[in-house]
Amino acid sequence: MTRLATVCCKVLAALLAVAAAGCGGGGETEVVLVTHDSFAVSKDVKAAFEQETGLTLRILQAGDAGEALNRALLTAGDPQGDVLFGVDDSLLSRALDGDLFDEYRSPTLDAVEDAYAPPDDRVTPIDHGEVCVNIDRGWFAKRGLHPPRTLVELTLPRYRGLLVVENPATSSPGLAFLLATVAQYPDRWQGFWRKLRVNGVRVVDGWEEAYTQQFSGAAGSPGKRPIVVSYATSPAAEVIFAGKPLETSPTAAIEDGCFRQVEYAGVLRGAANDEGARKLIDFMLSELFQADVPGSMFVYPVRGGVPVPEAFELHAIRPADPLTLPPEEIEAGRDAWIDEWTAIVLR
């Protein structure tokens, strides 16, 4: 008992020391980025920022984009950090209406491609990603079947019981896929989903369950369904993280029905270090950061002329004309669409 107590005390002391050391920054010497779980940045890129600006970058991340936004809305005016990153098109109106941001127009904005220009001065686009249907190549090849190539083919009987999607009420890609169907079939999307239900679509709560547990094409997955809603870049990730060199990706993304998501960053109103916030946003549009974005977050840069890793060129698709919806329209219709969808698909 005494031995255990001594061990405990030593551990405690060590932790206290480390914690005290870590609690250094605050205020003018650090800038805090509030974001979601999918955010990632290479260590050397982060170090470059810190060296260039002399600021320490602290990252607070939890939950998906929607949850991160909700936490920011909860603390509007007295925010947890200085910059909020991860608001996408489907959430933009909510963020703007919640008066979360201070206006800031980065000088580097000129380098951004026109397609991704921000609809409002309070946010800055940083990256874009497409939510697309992914298929397991191997599964179809083994059975000599042609995989689906368009959205409407998902309702065909030959693909019965093969599709898994995420619940739009709880998942960001799930919502994006629903919005894709709304954008593709403005008057008939309910019928589309009714047909999907009849065709045995499986709904799960989030991307992790859908991709790592239900999708047969994911490495190490026990899943048996070869069609899943995921990202345009997922096939590239399967190659990069395969652990062994692969010629082709085991999965592929269908171009038809892809929905574009642009991700924005903004200076939080009431931030402790708004100058640092602005510097961070400038940095996020720099070539260094933009080039890091594919490898770290599996999305594409918004800045023109930034090279993309080879694996992406080879295995991922870059939809030329993905589906989109204006943020205000999304804001106005989202809740009703989700309710309708739930009634059609889940009840």
Place this chain on the structure above:
Amino acid sequence: MDGDRPALRRTARAAVAGVPLVFLAVFFVWPLAAILERSLVEDGRLDLPFDVLVARETLDVTWFTLWQATASTALTLAAGLPLTWALARFSFPGRRLAEALVLIPFVLPTIVVATAFLAVLPDALEGTVWAILVAHVFFNVAVVVYLVGAFWGQLDGRVSDVAATLGADPARRFLAVTVPLLQPALAAAAAIVFLFSFTSFGVIVILGGPGYATLEAEIYNQAARLFDLRTAAVLALLQLAAVTAAVAVAGRLERRLGGGRTARSTPRRRPAGRERVVVTLVVAVSLALLAVPVAALVERSLSVPGGYGLDHFRALARETPALLVTPWHAVVNSFLFAGLAAAIALAVGLPAAAVAAGRRGGWLGMLVLLPLGVSAAMLGFGYLLAFDEPPLDLRGSPWLVPLAQALVAMPFVVRTVAPALRAVDDRLREAAAVLGASPARVRREIVLPLVAPALGAAAAIAFAVALGEFGATVFVARADWPTLPVAIFRFLGRPGAENVGQAMALAVTLAGLTVAVALAAARARAGRGWRP
């Protein structure tokens, strides 16, 4: 009896009770009040959406939550008692290891276990309520083994022997004598398992799919995703009311039997004759069932292109784009945080247990359970609102993680130690007092050694709880200080064989280190000489 003047004694008791009360007030009541106020108070007036309370969906969801929690509790007790019996009453080679292995399901994050379950569950069970119930049993067996086991070890075996001489066979002895004597610990364990199952989130969502909804899942949806705080808050209040009622019922059950007060507890003995077969069977079968999902995990962590190997484990020491630090760092972080959380839980929980063990202290034993029954999402939000300015500007601080974990671990300390304290025969204390021992000496030399095993069990399970805690941690964690569950979650959030493999490797590491710590704790307990 102890203390010079009644007034001094009352102040001392108030101070002792004050420690856990202050902790609860600051880290539980205040954040909860903050989020409830933000959700329900509009322009200074209370705005309770009663329509939500009586809505059909709410009633359905509440009913489902209630009965699956009850069923899970009953199944867990039934499944866990044989194993508890074998581990608490007998000594055999490998006993301590078996006890430590039982903790593994407890510390593993839900998403990891769900993955493993999906791999081994027959297809027919997938998405059914049985998957949920079995998963709950799997997770919570440790609670029964540790809470009931510590208490069982202190019971006087002579009572059962008397029953034998009166003609009762082993089954009847068990049901008619042992189980009633165990009631306090059983009620304590049942209360906690019920609360965990009631507020279960990951298991319901992953193994049950969108067809099943519990109150907790609904609250999370409303609060964190849809940001409808009004609905979330009223559902959270409903959940809190249900939890309080359950806890009160459990408390009544516990109070009905005073507990096996004995001056002599029967030490563990080697199983003899037929017992050997039964004990071996029970332990082997229980561990095998618990091990199946874990074996699936181990298999995945070792599966590399071209067969099996340790690549994923080796990769833990390397940088990865998924995290800001190497995965090994997350392991170290987790252990430091859990150690700190366990220490806080002990520091706050022991005074609470001392008060709860007293004649009129039962209410405190109940009160500390409430944090287990409150929605983690609401509490997390509460932290964001409440701790935003000095002297408690903890929002971005890494300290919030062990504090949040301690809040969840403390009830375990109280529920493990209080029954053990109560079981210490008053006459032992009196005998010591009459021999000239001051109250402090009585506590130090008589009470403490007698409850030392329970303290060890409390520390071990508090550590395990903190290690596996995900709900509150994920709200307050910092990216540069990730814990293991958070790191595993981030790995699983990215496609690719390497990511999955490393997530599995981390999970296996987490499990292995937990067992090592539990074994070390057990050995340290034993090293002191006397063990019941």
Place this chain on the structure above:
Amino acid sequence: MIRVEAVRVALGPRSILADLSLEVAAGETLTLLGPSGSGKSTLLRVVAGLQQPTSGRVLLDGTDVTPVPAHRRGVGLVFQDAVLFPHRDVGRNVAFGLAGAGKEEVDRRVEALLELVGLTGFARRAVGTLSGGEAQRVALARALAPAPRVLLLDEPLGSLDGPLRDRLQDDLRDLFARLGLTVVHVTHDVAEAFALGRRVAVMREGRIAQVATPQELWRHPADAWVAGFLGMRNIVVHDGRRVVVRPEAVQLSPGEDGTVVTAERRGPSVLIGVRCDDGRTLESVTTALEHPAPGDRVRVAIDPSGVIALDTEEPA
């Protein structure tokens, strides 16, 4: 040495001890005798300091110790059932009250005490391996270790068998005399009380019914209840007064006064129950080897020296 003054212990509306006063002289052994529920254990606990009286005082050696907690009174207590510390061996149990002494000194004294109670060499034994009698002796040694001025024993021989009990009784008597201790000892067994106590206090329902030496008690029980408790159950009305007849004063010989109903041999004496023709029942004790058997017709003669007038009217 011990003085209990008007002590009252109330539990809710019930009085466990009611206005009880008692004195024990230094070096004396007093027995508290009474049926279960009479409050004897509670009185013991009050003297030990484990129970606070609702009113009244306890004085030890002239000092009022009522507010003093148990661990400072210097009173030794041996529980029924030994209550040894299970996590310490015999030696460390005995040594518990010897705090502050050096290791060698402690070992020496422990050995001496164990020898005193007849358990030489038991120091390293584990508590769980002791028999009832051995445990009781260890408890005694433990209580004696801090050299208390007063020793209290709560039914110390209750769980022991016949010969062992007798032996321990003798040992205790010698020990108390040798150490010059003031002892209060509680029992419900009349024979034990008479054997160990110089004076016996008979307790009934929280009060003291009578305090006297065994001889006095036997000669003059205070009332019918005390008489009955001590084993004198022959209560008859004679000349309009109630009297008690000692069983040994009821002499039986063949005749026509009554019929023998029971005859139980209790060691050296025989207890005979007689049903008289006039309806009364009487008990007789004889040490003769030959005695009437059940069914025999007997003549009942009462030795007048064995008739005790009852001072107070008590319903039988």
